[in-house]
Amino acid sequence: MKIVLLGSGNVATHLAKALKANGEDVLQIYSPNLVNARWLANQLSAEAVDDLSHINQDAELYIISVKDDAIAPVAASLAHVNGLVVHTSGTTDIQVLASHVKQxxxxxxxxxFSKAKDVSFLNIPLCIEATDQTQLSMLRQLAFKLSEKVYELDGQKRKILHLAAVFACNFPNHLYAMANEILQENDLDFDIIRPLIAETADKVMSNLPENVQTGPAIRNDETTMSKHLGMLESKPEMKHIYQTLSDSIKLTLK
Amino acid sequence: MKIVLLGSGNVATHLAKALKANGEDVLQIYSPNLVNARWLANQLSAEAVDDLSHINQDAELYIISVKDDAIAPVAASLAHVNGLVVHTSGTTDIQVLASHVKQxxxxxxxxxFSKAKDVSFLNIPLCIEATDQTQLSMLRQLAFKLSEKVYELDGQKRKILHLAAVFACNFPNHLYAMANEILQENDLDFDIIRPLIAETADKVMSNLPENVQTGPAIRNDETTMSKHLGMLESKPEMKHIYQTLSDSIKLTLK
Structure with missing residues (x-):
């Protein structure tokens, strides 16, 4: 399929490589920053463009993978293309595109996605939506070429998923960073805690998290919790997070 | 090595099985609840005891793996044994034992540890400490039989590690549970978010978490964050957690 990719960030980069690896024809990479466009385009033998008026008009699929608030202006430049225009955002309504483009x-x-780490698309849930059934069918076929996990979700469910993803990914990663801060200040290496992080995630691959909660809060072990809060006396922000999350875990106690 | 295990909870169960699998001689399992003691002892061909006065006095190692506040009373019953008495707690000082026992x-x-899921001990960091160098050496040898990752840490560092572990494990698991709550209420399956959880943990196996933070807060994407807070209007507790953790992530913005 002839594809134009608008964007050169983390999602665009990983998606472009997956499309290329699956034999799709990525014609152009657009970025307002030509260096970024060239950096990615070179890896794909695609053309780099930094001017929206130079976008190829004959592609079958235009993938807009830019910051949410840049989606509408980029879409506006694709008003005359006949191909399907999609975005890759968890929170942006399809109408933001539909009000500008034909499909x-x-x-x-x-x-x-982080540039530092490759991922296999095969296991990545791809959530698709389209205003037209023919286009949806095309998108479904493309999605199943890349991944075994394809979900057809409306915008409301996609937004719910994006919110859940913040709880399941962004916040846990921040807590890992706090653990590392505690360790480093005490000359302990992050290595020591990596097996625990791996097992915590692995455990919920075959269980529901509410059934495998461990730690002082779920045991209502007030002695340990007050020791921990004492150790965080000089870190009011972390202490507040410890208290907030522990209180929330305790609320789940039957 | 002749070992008596005092306890039959998650840690005791997994540890007992690992000891047995490595050819150690687990003589007895003690639990104040005889059914629990028997349940575990049967799997190990060990003797089940529910009376501390019936503990074998000739073992080389006594492992107390009970709730923190039960460690001292159990240790008191081992005042006359010549073997090494250890506990498996992250937060309890070695002195709680040393004031009762010889070694x-x-x-x-x-x-x-959850009973629902087996773990391989080979990759589990074992943190050891002993008041006597000969005993420490024995403990080190046992630890390296079970795991490739053995750390000799004093009580202060062990407590730091335990605190970091709460941030790296217990809190992230609770956030997974919140993600599941959000999903279930909207007829979405937890399956859809499992690859994200796995990748989030996998990413920090070769990176430091502060270097791979993603999401709306680290991008300072106020539009998305306020959409998310709006979606949590009916869940004040989750909304508070969202706000608290997002604020904390924003503080790390350079």
Whole structure:
């Protein structure tokens, strides 16, 4: 399929590589920053463009993978293309595209992408949506080429998923960072806690998290919790987070 | 090595099985609840006891793996044994044992254990401590039989580690549970978010978490954050957690 990718960030980069690896024809990479566009385009033997008026008009699929508030202005420049225009955002309504382009859709990969780390798309849930059934069918076929996990979700469910993803990914990662801060200040290496992080995630691969909660709060072990709060006396922000999350865990006690 | 295990909870169960699998001689399992003692002892061909006065006096190692506040009373019953007495607690000082028994030590596996899920001990950090160098050496040898990751840590560092573990394990698991609550209320399956959880943990196996933070807060994407807070209007507790953790992530913005 002839594809134009608008964006060069984490999602765009990983998606572009997956499309290329699956034999799709990525014609162009657009970025307002030509260096970024060239950096990604070179890896894909695609053309780099930094001017929206130079976008190829004959592609079958345009993937807008930019910051949420840049989606509408980029879409506005694609008003005359006949191909399907999708965005990759968890929170942006399909109408933001549909009000500008002829054929609108969504292609949201539910994953955390960092340039530092390769991921296999095969296991990444792809959430798709389109205003037209023919276009949806095309998107479904493309999605199943990349991943075994394809979900057809409306905007409301996609937004719910995006919110849940913040709880399941962004916040836990921040807590890992806090653990590392505690360790480093005491000359302990993050390595020592990596097996615990891996097992905590692995445990919920075959269990529901509410059934495998451990730790002082779920045991209502007030002695340990007050020791921990004492150790955080010089870190009011962390102490507040400890208290807030412990209180919330205690609320789940039957 | 002749070992008596005092306790039959998650840690005791997993530890007992690992000891047995490594050819150690688990003589007895003690629990004040005889059914629990028998349940575990049967799996190990050990003797089940529910009376501390019936503990074998000739073992080389006594492992106390009970709730923190039960450690001292159990240790008191081992005042006359010549073997090494260790506990498996992250937060309890070695002195709680040393004030009761002849030889005291600590054998703290830094992992989250649930009866529902087997774990391999090989990758579990074992944190050891002993008041006597000969006993420490014995503990070190045992630890390296079970795991490749053995750390000799004093009580202060062990307590730091335990605190960090709450941030790296117990709190993230609770956030997974919140994600599941959000999903279930909207007829979405937890399955859809499992690859994200796995990748979030996997990413910090080779990166430091502060370097791979993603999400609306680290982008300072106020539009998305206020959408999310709006979606949590009917859940004040989750809304408070969202706000607290987002504020904390924003503080790390350079």
């Amino acid at each position: 609108a859709g969504v292609f949201y990969p539910l994953q955390t | 005291a030590g600590v054998f703290y596996p830094l992992q989250t």
